[in-house]
Amino acid sequence: MIGKLLSYDPPKSRVLGVVLAIIVLGLALAPFLFPGAAAINTAAKICIFIVLVASYDILIGYTGIVSFAQTMFFGIGGYGVGLSLYFLGPTWPVLALGIVIALILGVALAFVIGLVSLRVKAIFFAMITLAVASAFLILATQLSELTGGEDGRTFRVPELLRPGTKLLEAPLFGLEITGRIAAYYLVFLAALALFLVALRLVNSCFGRVLQAIRENESRAEALGYRVVYYRTLASCLSAALAVCAGVLSAIWLRYTGPETTLSFAIMLDVLLMVVIGGMGTLYGAVIGASLFILAQNYLQKLMGVASAATEGFPLLPRLLHPDRWLLLLGVLFVLSVYFFPTGIVGRLTQRARK
Amino acid sequence: MADRIPAEPLLRLEGVHTHIGQYHILQGVEFDVPEGGITMLLGRNGAGKTTALRTIMGLWQPSRGSVTFEGRAIGGLTTPEIALSGIAYVPETMAVFSDLTVEENMILAARSGPLDRKRLDWIFSFFPAMQKFWHSPAGVLSGGQKQMLAISRAIIEPRRLILIDEPTKGLAPAIIEGMIGAFEALKRETTILLVEQNFRFAASLGDTVAVMDDGRIVHRGTMTALSADEALQTRLLGLSLDAHQ
Amino acid sequence: MKKMRQNKKTEGDDMADISAPAAPSAPDAIPKKSLDLLPLALPLVIGLAAWLLIGSTTTWLTLTLAALAMGMMVFVIASGLTLVFGLMDVINFGHGAFIAIGAYLAMTVLAPLSGWVQADNLALNLAALLIAAVVAMIGTGALGLVFERIIIRPVYGQHLKQILITMGGLIVAEQLLHAIFGGDQKSMALPAGLRGAIIIGDLALEKYRLLAVAVGLAVFAAMQLTLNRSRIGLLIRAGVENSEMVEALGYRIRRLFVGVFVAGSALAGLGGVLWALYRETFTASIGGDVMVLVFIVIIIGGLGSVGGCFLGAILVAMMANYTAFLVPKVALASSILLMVAILMWRPQGLYPVAKR
Numbered sequence: 011m012i013g014k015l016l017s018y019d020p021p022k023s024r025v026l027g028v029v030l031a032i033i034v035l036g037l038a039l040a041p042f043l044f045p046g047a048a049a050i051n052t053a054a055k056i057c058i059f060i061v062l063v064a065s066y067d068i069l070i071g072y073t074g075i076v077s078f079a080q081t082m083f084f085g086i087g088g089y090g091v092g093l094s095l096y097f098l099g100p101t102w103p104v105l106a107l108g109i110v111i112a113l114i115l116g117v118a119l120a121f122v123i124g125l126v127s128l129r130v131k132a133i134f135f136a137m138i139t140l141a142v143a144s145a146f147l148i149l150a151t152q153l154s155e156l157t158g159g160e161d162g163r164t165f166r167v168p169e170l171l172r173p174g175t176k177l178l179e180a181p182l183f184g185l186e187i188t189g190r191i192a193a194y195y196l197v198f199l200a201a202l203a204l205f206l207v208a209l210r211l212v213n214s215c216f217g218r219v220l221q222a223i224r225e226n227e228s229r230a231e232a233l234g235y236r237v238v239y240y241r242t243l244a245s246c247l248s249a250a251l252a253v254c255a256g257v258l259s260a261i262w263l264r265y266t267g268p269e270t271t272l273s274f275a276i277m278l279d280v281l282l283m284v285v286i287g288g289m290g291t292l293y294g295a296v297i298g299a300s301l302f303i304l305a306q307n308y309l310q311k312l313m314g315v316a317s318a319a320t321e322g323f324p325l326l327p328r329l330l331h332p333d334r335w336l337l338l339l340g341v342l343f344v345l346s347v348y349f350f351p352t353g354i355v356g357r358l359t360q361r362a363r364k
Numbered sequence: 365m366a367d368r369i370p371a372e373p374l375l376r377l378e379g380v381h382t383h384i385g386q387y388h389i390l391q392g393v394e395f396d397v398p399e400g401g402i403t404m405l406l407g408r409n410g411a412g413k414t415t416a417l418r419t420i421m422g423l424w425q426p427s428r429g430s431v432t433f434e435g436r437a438i439g440g441l442t443t444p445e446i447a448l449s450g451i452a453y454v455p456e457t458m459a460v461f462s463d464l465t466v467e468e469n470m471i472l473a474a475r476s477g478p479l480d481r482k483r484l485d486w487i488f489s490f491f492p493a494m495q496k497f498w499h500s501p502a503g504v505l506s507g508g509q510k511q512m513l514a515i516s517r518a519i520i521e522p523r524r525l526i527l528i529d530e531p532t533k534g535l536a537p538a539i540i541e542g543m544i545g546a547f548e549a550l551k552r553e554t555t556i557l558l559v560e561q562n563f564r565f566a567a568s569l570g571d572t573v574a575v576m577d578d579g580r581i582v583h584r585g586t587m588t589a590l591s592a593d594e595a596l597q598t599r600l601l602g603l604s605l606d607a608h609q
Numbered sequence: 610m611k612k613m614r615q616n617k618k619t620e621g622d623d624m625a626d627i628s629a630p631a632a633p634s635a636p637d638a639i640p641k642k643s644l645d646l647l648p649l650a651l652p653l654v655i656g657l658a659a660w661l662l663i664g665s666t667t668t669w670l671t672l673t674l675a676a677l678a679m680g681m682m683v684f685v686i687a688s689g690l691t692l693v694f695g696l697m698d699v700i701n702f703g704h705g706a707f708i709a710i711g712a713y714l715a716m717t718v719l720a721p722l723s724g725w726v727q728a729d730n731l732a733l734n735l736a737a738l739l740i741a742a743v744v745a746m747i748g749t750g751a752l753g754l755v756f757e758r759i760i761i762r763p764v765y766g767q768h769l770k771q772i773l774i775t776m777g778g779l780i781v782a783e784q785l786l787h788a789i790f791g792g793d794q795k796s797m798a799l800p801a802g803l804r805g806a807i808i809i810g811d812l813a814l815e816k817y818r819l820l821a822v823a824v825g826l827a828v829f830a831a832m833q834l835t836l837n838r839s840r841i842g843l844l845i846r847a848g849v850e851n852s853e854m855v856e857a858l859g860y861r862i863r864r865l866f867v868g869v870f871v872a873g874s875a876l877a878g879l880g881g882v883l884w885a886l887y888r889e890t891f892t893a894s895i896g897g898d899v900m901v902l903v904f905i906v907i908i909i910g911g912l913g914s915v916g917g918c919f920l921g922a923i924l925v926a927m928m929a930n931y932t933a934f935l936v937p938k939v940a941l942a943s944s945i946l947l948m949v950a951i952l953m954w955r956p957q958g959l960y961p962v963a964k965r
């Protein structure tokens with residue numbers, strides 16, 4: 011049963027299996043284990059980013075092409091649902107409509123990008139996605155009558171998911187069961203399902219062809235696989251998953267705006283999560299996202315402390331200022347690509363194999 | 365000249381292994397190129413001849429074994445260093461710079477300075493097309509003309525050894541006849557290691573010969589001996605009888 | 610042999626070429642590479658369409674000058690990148706860092722020269738700018754040398770890592786600039802003599818834009834001269850086509866590459882100076898913003914082609930300036946539409962470079 015759920019691709023190291031089990035259990039029980047708004051927020055964010063990072067790994071890890079537009083699709087999901095709920099009212103059919111619109115738009119865009127860029131050189135893809143994502147970000151901030159511009163849109167979600175809704179009369183295990191808890195479990199279960207779908211995808215025939223192409227493009231072509239076709243399809247599927255992650259994010263935050271969905275900083279976060287967790291293994295997405303988001307909360311505070319402590323030294327306080335969070339990430343990123351290219355999961359499985 | 369094998373060869377390969385990625389292509393190649401004349405490297409398609417030339421040129425690094433040129437090990441050197449030591453290379457693809465004119469191709473090939481007019485006239489004497497298309501981009505030349513340009517580049521300055529990979533590939537018989545004349549002129553002044561599929565061409569030019577199969581040398585000797593022994597040819601090269609007309 | 614028989618049919622026209630020179634051969638039809646002029650019509654078409662849509666010739670001329678100025682600046686930045694790609698198959702996402710560094714260096718140099726900058730003397734103004742530009746180019750060139758050594762060299766031949774590492778390098782560089790110079794917006798005023806416009810009738814030609822066009826054209830001309838008339842240039846063009854053969858002829862392509870990389874970085878630095886002066890304000894993310902245009906330009910032009918890069922830069926800048934006037938909100942999106950349209954027409958870009 012579990013084997014089938016995991017598409018017969020279980021974690022290949024015992025340590026990894028235990029860590030994954032702890033993460034999944036922790037997320038499943040998060041509202042009960044770690045009460046408080048901040049903790050549940052972090053847990054939801056981890057769930058959402060696991061899906062987003064997994065969607066990205068399908069491209070970078072399994073297909074071997076780099077995209078800088080993953081947050082664009084994330085944003086399309088967020089805006090699709092957010093704007094629908096904002097303009098048409100907070101009902102379930104509207105939510106469904108928003109999801110459908112976002113999926114169609116996202117996949118169509120991914121298809122066109124794939125078509126023009128993957129036909130010739132895979133390297134076009136990185137540049138074109140970067141350009142398209144920048145244009146999309148600018149467009150989203152410029153079309154402010156629709157999108158709310160820089161401020162984004164705050165909207166209401168269907169009744170069941172609102173914090174004010176009380177679902178149970180009495181608290182359960184000391185926890186008030188509100189719409190917020192319902193929303194969390196919606197996010198959690200959807201993320202779990204999407205992750206399992208992604209796992210199925212990469213372990214299907216399709217996923218194996220992708221990996222064959224990644225390993226040796228000309229050989230795969232010689233074996234009769236249409237490389238462009240497979241890559242474009244992979245980028246469409248990856249986009250669809252990212253759209254779904256964006257939908258979850260919108261449902262959870264009840265807000266959508268350029269900073270939280272489209273910004274380049276998020277793209278960098280996702281890149282780092284993939285690299286740290288391990289490219290080419292979806293379990294890496296789980297580890298990378300969890301570790302990164304936990305560290306992010308903690309490290310930014312630490313930087314503040316360090317910056318204050320080094321007051322008086324030249325340049326150091328500025329380098330350690332929490333605003334220079336991206337500097338730390340950038341350095342970390344370069345170092346991990348150099349010295350740690352297989353990521354945590356890669357290291358663990360290598361050790362297990364020995 | 366045909367049967368003379370000097371004691372110290374110009375180029376010597378000993379136990380050379382070459383890997384391309386995970387594939388083990390050359391598996392202990394051993395042969396000598398004696399000074400002067402033309403050494404033929406023959407073998408079926410996919411035998412590893414091109415890989416052998418590329419390994420000599422440093423375009424693949426040998427994983428084992430030694431390549432000795434004029435008594436000096438060149439196995440670990442880079443391609444430019446090998447070229448500067450006096451080896452010229454005419455690859456199977458000819459690799460003319462199609463964006464550059466014939467003249468510009470030749471200017472780059474003459475790396476020590478301006479083009480030597482007398483030598484150029486000598487080249488024009490057997491490749492007149494080079495003179496005719498001097499100012500044309502190499503990309504518009506025909507296949508045969510590109511081959512002539514590729515060879516001209518290799519000989520515009522004197523080199524100790526010239527590696528040539530299948531110069532007759534895809535050329536019309538009349539042009540191949542012309543090539544034979546050019547090579548006869550060439551071999552009077554330098555040493556040539558020539559990869560060939562065309563046995564008749566090889567037989568008419570070669571002095572010594574090495575035959576490859578499956579990444580190994582399977583025969584070494586003189587061209588005259590191989591030409592005379594049809595059974596051996598058939599065994600080594602899989603030639604059908606009618607191939608000799 | 611089999612092969613010979615097959616080929617008896619073909620290549621008959623070669624026979625004349627190996628016959629003795631005296632033999633009266635076929636008419637002397639010397640093949641010339643047909644010049645591909647079609648893409649050159651594109652700027653004319655776009656310009657004409659914009660003229661019709663805008664409806665005012667003076668506005669159109671002002672916009673076109675702005676487009677040419679912007680196009681030249683983008684070309685200066687993009688040319689190095691496209692050559693680096695063509696020559697070594699290296700795509701440097703960190704190129705934008707040099708743009709920003711160039712801008713900050715120029716700002717640092719111009720601060721103590723403010724007397725010259727504000728002087729009512731064009732010669733002094735230009736001298737100040739020249740010094741700033743030279744310092745910026747030397748600085749970014751030197752940094753390019755370091756960047757090539759520690760960021761690029763370890764990842765030759767690995768596109769995925771190249772993209773990731775150079776992107777990381779860009780972020781680190783931007784953040785370091787923020788840390789060193791402070792994260793606020795910087796401003797760099799134009800010298801007195803270059804402010805304002807030359808008025809001809811009711812046409813206003815901004816002086817700085819004219820200067821930018823002149824600098825861009827000078828860089829383009831110098832580049833064309835180098836590429837077509839010098840041995841180094843021939844080597845670069847040959848290397849773009851087949852670097853292995855250049856090595857087999859005895860040239861150390863690695864050195865050539867480092868040289869081109871350094872020159873490309875210096876040009877990006879120069880472009881950064883020009884761009885920052887054009888905008889008059891900038892932050893460390895100036896590089897990232899321009900890079901989006903640069904990528905579009907080199908894709909449109911054909912990766913590795915300097916001429917294509919020049920044309921692509923003009924096209925993108927025209928598109929950006931006309932749409933900024935006509936439908937301001939979709940300026941960047943219009944460049945992307947242009948790129949998609951061109952890739953539909955020529956999937957390799959306007960002037961694809963022949964690769965082995």
Ligand SMILES: Nc1ncnc2c1ncn2[C@@H]1O[C@H](COP(=O)(O)OP(=O)(O)O)[C@@H](O)[C@H]1O
Nearest residue numbers: 384387389407408409410411412413414415416
């Ligand atoms: N770049 C390469 N990658 C993998 N295999 C190669 C490569 N180049 C050549 N080979 C293999 O090496 C063998 C020898 O090739 P080659 O040296 O070109 O043979 P020849 O020149 O004798 O026809 C062939 O089996 C060929 O498939």
Ligand SMILES: [Mg+2]
Nearest residue numbers: 413414415456
């Ligand atoms: Mg061969």
